[in-house]
Amino acid sequence: MTKLAELARLIRSKNAGPFQLTFDVMFEDEARYLRVKQSGAVSREVIGACFNLPAARVLLFFCDNAYAIKASIPRPCFQGDLLDSDGHGGQQYAPLMEIEIP
Numbered sequence: 001m002t003k004l005a006e007l008a009r010l011i012r013s014k015n016a017g018p019f020q021l022t023f024d025v026m027f028e029d030e031a032r033y034l035r036v037k038q039s040g041a042v043s044r045e046v047i048g049a050c051f052n053l054p055a056a057r058v059l060l061f062f063c064d065n066a067y068a069i070k071a072s073i074p075r076p077c078f079q080g081d082l083l084d085s086d087g088h089g090g091q092q093y094a095p096l097m098e099i100e101i102p
Helices: 030-039 044-050
Strands: 010-015 020-026 059-063 068-074
Touching (some): 044 059
Antiparallel strands (some): 010 020, 059 068
C-alpha cells in the first residue's frame, strides 16, 4: 500500500465559493494517475469518510486529459463565519494525503 501523497505531485484545497471547498489531486504521469483511478481507493465514500460527510455530499471528477482528480464538498462553516479557521480553504486537504492506494 502507498499513500496518495506519495503518488500525487500536488494535493491542494481551495474555496469554490463561500459554501464549498474543492480539492485537486494532480499526477506527474499517466501511470500514477491510472493506478489511483483504477484502484477505486479514491471514491465519494472514502472522501466523505475523510471529512465525516455522507458520500452523497461529495462531488468527484476524474480528469483523464489532465491526470487529475477533483472533488468538492460543503465547507464545515461558511467562509468568514466566526468559526471559520481557514478563510481561503487552503489547509483542508491534509486528510486526503493519507488515503491508502493498493
